[in-house]
Amino acid sequence: MKRYFSKSVFIALFAAAVIMTVVIAVDSMMKNITIVIDGKEQVVSTFKDTVEEVLAENGITIAEKDKLSKNTNESLGKKDMIQIDRAVPVQVSIDGTVTSYLTPEKTVGAFFETENIAVMEKDKVSASLEDEVTSGMKVNIDRAVGVTLIADGSEVTYLTPEKTVGAFFTAENVVVNELDKVSATMEDAIANGMAITIVRVTTEVVEENQSIAFAVQEKKDSTIDKGKTVVKQEGVKGERIVTKKLTFEDGVQVTEEVLSTEVLKEAVDKIVHVGTKNTAVYAKKPSTSSLAASRGSALPSSLNYSSSFRVVATAYAGHGITATGTKPVRNPNGWSTIAVDRSVIPLGTKVYVENYGYAIAEDVGGAIKGNKIDIYVNSTAEAYRWGRRTVTIYILE
Numbered sequence: 001m002k003r004y005f006s007k008s009v010f011i012a013l014f015a016a017a018v019i020m021t022v023v024i025a026v027d028s029m030m031k032n033i034t035i036v037i038d039g040k041e042q043v044v045s046t047f048k049d050t051v052e053e054v055l056a057e058n059g060i061t062i063a064e065k066d067k068l069s070k071n072t073n074e075s076l077g078k079k080d081m082i083q084i085d086r087a088v089p090v091q092v093s094i095d096g097t098v099t100s101y102l103t104p105e106k107t108v109g110a111f112f113e114t115e116n117i118a119v120m121e122k123d124k125v126s127a128s129l130e131d132e133v134t135s136g137m138k139v140n141i142d143r144a145v146g147v148t149l150i151a152d153g154s155e156v157t158y159l160t161p162e163k164t165v166g167a168f169f170t171a172e173n174v175v176v177n178e179l180d181k182v183s184a185t186m187e188d189a190i191a192n193g194m195a196i197t198i199v200r201v202t203t204e205v206v207e208e209n210q211s212i213a214f215a216v217q218e219k220k221d222s223t224i225d226k227g228k229t230v231v232k233q234e235g236v237k238g239e240r241i242v243t244k245k246l247t248f249e250d251g252v253q254v255t256e257e258v259l260s261t262e263v264l265k266e267a268v269d270k271i272v273h274v275g276t277k278n279t280a281v282y283a284k285k286p287s288t289s290s291l292a293a294s295r296g297s298a299l300p301s302s303l304n305y306s307s308s309f310r311v312v313a314t315a316y317a318g319h320g321i322t323a324t325g326t327k328p329v330r331n332p333n334g335w336s337t338i339a340v341d342r343s344v345i346p347l348g349t350k351v352y353v354e355n356y357g358y359a360i361a362e363d364v365g366g367a368i369k370g371n372k373i374d375i376y377v378n379s380t381a382e383a384y385r386w387g388r389r390t391v392t393i394y395i396l397e
Helices: 007-029 051-057 108-114 165-171 288-294 380-386
Strands: 031-037 040-046 079-085 088-094 097-103 137-142 145-151 154-160 194-199 201-212 216-225 229-233 238-249 252-265 270-277 305-316 336-339 350-353 357-363 372-376 388-396
Touching: 031 051, 040 051, 051 079, 097 108, 154 165, 201 252, 216 229, 305 380, 357 372
Parallel strands: 031 079, 088 137, 145 194, 216 270, 305 372, 336 357
Antiparallel strands: 031 040, 088 097, 145 154, 201 238, 229 270, 238 252, 305 388, 336 372, 350 357, 350 388
């Protein structure tokens, strides 16, 4: 039995076929694109062909430093992905100099690599290379500089990013003892090429046995002839313990301080009796006539003196006032003036000088030392005639 479709049915079937064809055609032309912005995904359907067109269609703009996973003129597949990393502001301070950046990188290490920021082994960075970059992040880099440390007999050069001497010592485990001398303070700033010297200071307390010298007591004794001495008591050394503090710099002793002294045995003085008894040779006192007769030549036949000794006698003339305030005189018939070493012949002493005569020690002279005297004469010619002689002088009683 034949069936026939009505015209209306045929039209309905044709319309359905056309709609189906259009749907299939539209579906084949549509793209599903995943857009990821800083890790956040969104899926968009589009008939656009390129990255730039899709982004524009969806109102997405790309700033200068943003990182795009595809070129803007690149064609997209039916199912594709566009990844955008937005650039964020980051500040980097290198040894106090601050520079601002915009970066889309996700880690500090990637950021440094992109911006050609080199980090050396000893540089000090406030963030690790694996740290995530965040908006407004501040990264501080202290560049390492060369510092030479001279200590303990050696000289070592370090690279250090530390800013002060104290921080450098802490970082490098440099030990500074309480007494050590350091050429810089702990607060001093580190500078490139800086040299720091540490002098190690140590102390040591020691005990030392010492002898104590005995003193010598001299006592005048009128029962002993002048010029002689008699030891009445021998001296004995004492003994003591001296406690000292020795200070060393780099092993070399530089100071010594006495802390205490303990006497174990007192010293015993040596006692010496010094004779004061005069052993004068007595003769008759010279008469006035013998004074006049001698005229400085032969020894008077009658002379009273306590001692005599040899001296070098030099003549001088023309002197003004003596050390005793008198005017020098030459009196062959009486008392003349001589100059002496007062430690040998006291001023005011009366003497008799061989081949000169009687005189009084009234003057001194810078060149008159020991057994030397100057005799006064009345003229330069007479002084030349006398010159310098060795004579005997007699100390009168």
